[in-house]
Amino acid sequence: MPDNCKNASSGMSSPTADSQLNQSTALESRPAPDNKAVVVGLYGVPGSGKTFLLDQLRRQLGQECFAFYEGSKMIATVVPGGLDAFQKLGEQEKVHYRQLAIDTIGKKCADSGQVAVVAGHFMFWPQEEEAGCPVYTQxxxxxxxxxxYLDVPAEVVAQYHLDDTGRSRPSTSVAHLRKWQQAEKTQLRRLCRHHGILFSLVSPRPTLLDRALTLLRDFLHHTEEYNLSLAETRLDETLVTGQGQPETVLVMDADKTLAAEDTGTLFWKRAPSSRRPGGDDCPLKTLFSSPLGYSYTAFRQATLLYEETADDQEFDALCRDVASAVTMHAEFVSLLRLIAEKEHVGxxxxxxxxxxxxxxVLEREGLxxxxxxxxxxxxxDGLVVTAAVKAALVARLQGAHQTYVWAFGDSPLDLEMLSKADQAIVVVGEEQARSKTMxxxxxxxxDNDGLRARQAVLPSNASPRLDTTKLPLIQLTDHEFVDSVLCRRIQHPCIQASIQVLHATDRNAAKLLMTPTRDAKVAGPVLRxxxxRVGWYLATEFLADVIGIEEYPIxxxxxxHTSGYRLLHEQRTSIVALMRGGEAMALGVNEAIPLAMFVHASRPGDIMLHHLQGQHTVVLVDSVVNSGKTVVQFVQHIRNLHATIRIVVIAGVVQAQSVSGGILAQALACHAGLGLVALRLSDNKFTGRGTTDTGNRLFNTTHLP
Structure with a gap:
């Protein structure tokens, strides 16, 4: 907040100066409270036009969504006696009232939901002093x-001082104003990185007002949640504008994955040195090595760095220059051209x-x-891409779009995405250029998060990562690999109604398997x-056809090394044994798909939300389905918890009428993503009791009433 420096010592030793900065270097970027207001500081040396710009913004933006504050006026409202009384206070008292003023602004805007724009001073620096006096507070x-920060040329500011006859300002040279500005910009960049504050220079190109309006309108609505929502919308639009709903989608990182180059590094090498924020050769390196790390805030800050470096035309020209220096790996170009010919792969x-x-780059390659x-x-562009966004987009493809996802990445930022994907390929570049932390x-x-991945080394003579047992090698041009990417996959039951009910009634295997289950002499452990065996057979013979299979390295x-096969999304499958008659068969299903979760349920309410979250398929297993009423109750309960999860019912015997005209048939017709697998369909409507009840026979309780 604004103040003068009469009673402060020169240099940077005040409570509001380097002591705060030194403390801040130990801080990680802290998440903002849910109700924290968006408060935008408007800084610049005296005479740079803060008050004039604040008035322009107030007229342009109105005060429905924004609130505008002149820092000195706000201090006057919280100090008894106003600014005159404030000037007579000691330094510690001044700090107290500066803090009270900004706290008041923050609370008002947290309560109102408005974005605050606060014009003030960061430091004062009389020309006769060796160093400036900061006036910001913790x-x-x-x-x-x-x-x-209003980055107005010092010559222009000096002219403003001469033209502003309404104010009395100390005489300040252009050289001193330039030094003052540079000190403020350097310190503000550093402080903002350490405190999770987004910082940007605002230059007069084309005008201060135009640049500030663009940024403030963006700050008004942009949150991490908004960012993710926009990314998901872009993904949905991408699929809609394609040739059709794909069964398989390749999700690829770009820099150091599709090509050896890092486009961010190339951009900053080509940007004029005078435009590089802070004078860094690569400002991104400084940014991402700060406490912000690779957070949402860090990527938003990266966007602001690009904004202050070039206008739209200059930025586009730099992007074109960078693209000309990027060479995509021939293996990816070949694979993507093959995909372009397939409607079912995107x-x-x-x-x-x-x-x-x-x-x-894609335009140059015809892709x-x-x-x-x-x-x-x-x-x-509206959004930034973080590691969490990458992972969320893979999950959206799998959930909302029901697609099989291959993911390709090279760095720790890609690990969440790779872990979510059905197939994960780590792209490994030359040793001197690859990520050092990967x-x-x-x-x-x-080892700890269950990632199953393979590696593609590009160029082929580079050394692999880790060892090839833990991370098996593949060749992107290998025919088997290409075929596994391009192959057709089993459609979901809601798409192919013909596979909603699958059974083995007339097969010889079914006749052999059903015999001991119908033999009155067989009970207890032998019957279980x-x-x-029936459960294992049905899972192996039919469940793989309903859900599909996927390759994995063995x-x-x-x-x-070669390819093995397992159930598609096996790790995201929940087997629910309908107790007690379904347990033995469910254990057989689990033997066939050992990575699945196993759940016991005596009633629908035993299935909880955490049994379904992150899962792709639920397999309900019962020994006998008569009318289907119990199964339908379970299906309805699951649908209430998770509207889109795929459900497959597995049973030993199903009454034929229940799937031809009963409530189970209606459920199969009405519930998308619901299928049924049975060893046999039976016209027998007999319901077992006592010695004929399957549950009693399984557990030797036929003698109980």
């Missing part, structure tokens, strides 16, 4: 969410890097019509074993 750092680039660069890019770089993060993901007995 509360400013805790309250501001964004800071805009591809999307989800990049933390520059969307504008990768669209131009821009079939491969779309979800990424950012500019405020106009090995440890990858090892942890494989017979039901176990070590061949002859010492090399």
């Amino acid at each position: 509360n400013d750092l805790d309250t501001f969410t964004h800071i805009l 591809a999307v680039i989800v990049s933390c890097g520059l969307r504008g660069v990768w669209e131009k 821009s019509q079939t491969v779309k890019v979800i990424g950012g770089g500019r405020i106009a 090995d440890a993060a990858l090892m942890n993901a494989i 074993e017979a039901h176990h 070590a061949h007995v002859q010492g090399h």
Whole structure:
């Protein structure tokens, strides 16, 4: 907040100066409370036009969504006696009232939901002093969410001083104003990185007002939740504009995955040195090594760095220049061209890097019509891509769009995405250029987080990551690999009604398997074993056809690696044994698909939300289905908890009438994603009791009433 420096010592030793900065370096970026207001600081040296711009913004934006504050006026309202009394206070008292003023603004805007725009001073620096006197407080750092700095040329500011006859200002040279500005910009950048505050210079190109309006309108609505929602919308639009609903989608990182180059590094090498924020050769390196890490806030800050470096035309020209220096790996170009010929396979680039660069690279390769890019770089892009966004988009493809996902990435930022995908490929570049932190993060993901992945080494003579047992090698051009990407996959039961009911009634295998289950002399453990075999058979013979299978790498007995097969989304499958008659058969199903979750349920309410969250399929297992009433109650309960999860019912015997005209038949017709697998359909409507009840026979309780 604004103040003068009469009683403060020179240099940077005040309570509001380096002592705060030194403390801040130990802080990680802290998540804002849910009700924290968006408070934007408007800084600049005296005479740079803060008050004039604040009035312009008030007229342009109105005060429904925004509230505008002049810092000195706010201090006057909280200090008894106003500014005159404030000037007579000691330094510690001044700090107290500065803090009170910003706290008041923060609370008002938290209560109203408005975005606050606060014009004030960061430091004062009389020309005769060796160093400036900062006047910000810790509360400013805790309250501001964004800071805009008016980067007006010192010559222009000096002229403003001469033209402003209404104010009396000390004489200040252009050289001193330039030094003052540079000190403020340097310190503000550093403080903002350490306190999770988004910072941007606002230059007069084309005008201060235009730039500030663009940024403030963005700050008004942009949150992490909004960002994810927009990314999901872009993904949905990408699929809609394609050739049809794909069965398989490739989700690919871009930089150092599709090509050896990092487009961000190339961009900053080509940007004029005078435009690089803070004078850094690569500002992104400084940003991502700060306490912000690779957070949502960090990527938003990266966008602001690009914004202040170039206007739209300059940015587009730089992107075109960078794209000309990017060479996609020939293996990916070949694979993507094959995908372009298939309606059932799609591809999307989800990049933390520059969307504008990768669209131009794809255009050059003739792939821009079939491969779309979800990424950012500019405020106009609307979004930023984080590791969490990548993972969420894979989950959306699998859930909302019911697609099989291959993911390709090279760095720790891709690990969440790779772990979510049905098939994960780690792209490994030349050793000197690859991510230095990936090995440890990858090892942890494989050992502790259940990641199953393979690696593609590009170029082929580069050394692999880890070892090829833990991370098996593949060749992107290998025919078997290409076929596994391009193959047709089993459609869901809601799409192919003909596979809603599958049974083995007339098969010889069914006749052999059903015999001990119908033999009155067989009970107890022997009968349970017979039901176990039925469950294993039905899962192996039919469940794989209903749900589909997927490849995964295995070590061949002859010492090399080959492909194995398992149920599609096996790790995201829940087997529910309908107690007590369904348990033995459910255990047989579990033997066939051992990675699945196993749940006991005597009634629908035994199935809880946590049994379904993150899951792709629920398999309900019972020994006998008569009318189907119990099964339908379970289905309805599951649908209330999870509207889209696939449900497959497995049973030993199902009354034929229940699937031809009963309530179970109606459920099969009405509930999308519901299928039934049975050993046999029976016209016998007899319901067992006592010695004929399957549950009693399974557990030797036929003698009980």
